[in-house]
Amino acid sequence: MTDLTHADWQARAAVFRPETHHRIDGAAHPGGGAVFTVVSARDGRVLAEVARAGRAEADLAVAAARRAFDTGPWPRLSATERGRMLVRLADLVEAHREELALAISLEMGKPVTEAYAIELRAVANTFRWYGEAADKLVDEAPQTAHDAVALVTREPVGVVAAVVPWNFPLTMAAWKVAPALATGCTVVLKPAEQSPLSALLLGRLADEAGLPPGVFNVIAGEGPEAGRALGLHPDVDVLAFTGSTAVGRHFLRYSADSNLKRVWLELGGKSPNIVLPDAPDLAAAAATAAWGIFFNQGEMCTAPSRLLVHSSVADQVVDAVVARARTLRVGDPLDPATDMGALVSEQHLKNVESHIATALAEGARLRTGGARLDRPGCYLEPTVFDQVTPSHSLARNEVFGPVLAVLTFDTEDEAVALANDTDYGLAAAVWTSDISAAHRISRRIKAGTVWVNCYEEGGLNVPFGGMKQSGHGRDKSLHALDKYTDLKTTWIQL
Template structure:
């Protein structure tokens, strides 16, 4: 069932007015007050949608202490992994049952179109919880070769208290990629929401308690990064810290680890992903339409967004012209309208920043083919037109910097070698795509690209069974798949001499 089968725009607006917005932080199995409060505004129209408890350093100490007790003395890490898995699957079922409510919270807090919030964001969280619930009891240790009279066992043990700091662009998907494998492994979690999307995870934590998570196993704090994030990074009772966000903040967490207890840090950071289209792409129209989706979906607020179109000059005009025509179908609209494909940027500061970057990039030689201006200026929200810019040098900031906006930079190339050189001319290495009908070209180019994921003749495809993460300044952690469990477990060797 899709969202358009359920309600109309009017229905969603009415639900938004009637819904009870979370007001507390979730710590030690209950909602509670915090050091302060914060009025939460929606980028839909700038209005206040609720007052939320806002954590301070003292709240961090309380939450970490609750997680520490839950891990050191509680039942969760001592349960049979099958029991943990059953609770995670019950958690998944409750999230599915409340998907309308949660989708509405996501749409209101960060502007994601309600259809995408319901059909993509909530589906991802449901599947993530189900996946890790299903494999919780299927990770085994090793018996290594020894001589007679000796036995060597290698076992995986939960690492302890995990601090998770997540970004706002996919507030439930990214959170689930962190806390679900950590819980499956037997850890206790303190999760910090992003300042811009602090509501939906508070409600999810309540559902986790209803599903059977013991008190202190999943705690959710909403607060400022410079306060709560920093306190988690420096906390000596945190054993693992996992972060999704900017490279600049990722550097801070590495420093916090060095300055505290050398906690293990897992980083999934930014990207400036190249989308390479060669003349022999199986379907140039499909490649162009997908290129438009790759940059305009979620208002371009994706670390994997295909923000650099690297296109062979023989087909550049054909591809770019179709993208420009397609951009009309991505015109920004009310995120509570089920027909809207692109909502606002996350807040006014994001819009101001991107408009300034566009001005600077155009002054340095860029030419706007479409977009580049604020949209729906009377709405009260920070909407930006889908934008395509050409004529850019490789050193232009629109090519170099992660804009986190629906802005596509077009770079023409003459051959495969130039395409690989242009694609690799970035400090990031999160994702890339190649469009070609030649299997040899696909393998050769994919191998030459320095990226955590390379898509061939598609974009943003994947499954929970495959890992996600990057290289270079895109970080080094891995979310999803069995490999994510490595981030939240420690290997122990037990050597037995038995006579």
């Protein structure tokens, strides 16, 4: 944990000079002259005018990645050499941890201490994990007749475009970039237009780490221009996307309309957090429910936004969640004492406010919060609604903000039915002391991850991804490598 004070971070913010050019073919690139404005969620001030990528810049970046893959050294290096460079990049992320944390906090509103202690730790760990795993993979030699040899080898698929969101701008990038690079692919990264500054800095660090030109390119721009250009590009072999379900549909269409590139999607969620009356610690369940929905301002695809609690303990649990929400300090993300920072933009704050207004109109009961703070920036009180029904909009739609919907149940079957009554299937949790119930319920819930008596726990050695309209494919673990490799069979007749 950094020991920088509020005044220290404010002083650094006052002299913050971000990267504003694309990183293409191993160098800064100003683009064609078009720019877009990056506004700080913290106070609404302009952080930078950043080069704006369109089709021309996407073409340049993809061409650089194509050359680097087809004729450059990267895919032909030993896996050990590629791994060493990824570990070197991890070291540079750690060396520039404060600078990166400041960029993330200013551009998207996350408390800087969380950016430093949680996000940047995850980013460095991801590049190091895949760097160390790169030369640990093995190919196959299936048994054949005595007069033949069969080999099954993994080969890098080619050029990967990674389009990532603003809520965890570098974590989501690392989850895609690191395994793609480890396999020998080359990458074009497009960060969200709200949070390009940290990604452009990461691109500079990748060049400093010694990655050959064209191996890792970063272009900044808006989805309908730069994102669409990558989705339709005939020289992109794989597109990996984390973001909304609506945009995920666009990428599938782009694939169909171009070269049928593989598209791996990690989309939204409406995750249920089920509390049974025999939970081992109801106070811990309530505290974790509050932490989960208010961490990162609720801007998290796995956020436990539906608290499903048994009616016999509902009052106790919900009262504890409400009490915890009222103690949270919402404020300047550069203040180490802040618990919850700013939402990413004024438009997103208005979207969250519209969900709150709809919940009130439909008859849900507001227990706490619901109002924006009267200060510059995009701040909202931690918000809890109970008396929510399965038909309410708040129980069905992803809010992506610090807004909790509480529903009650009386039986295990009812809890499972409520949990699965959603288009999404990203994550879920179950709180119980009955190991049999934990297994039964976990198996019945349609979700990519189910936590038992905890939330958001795990490591890089386990996969992350969803079911249903939360997408497909997996980030993290060795399974992520499947997205960026082809299996080749070589049959040798002796």
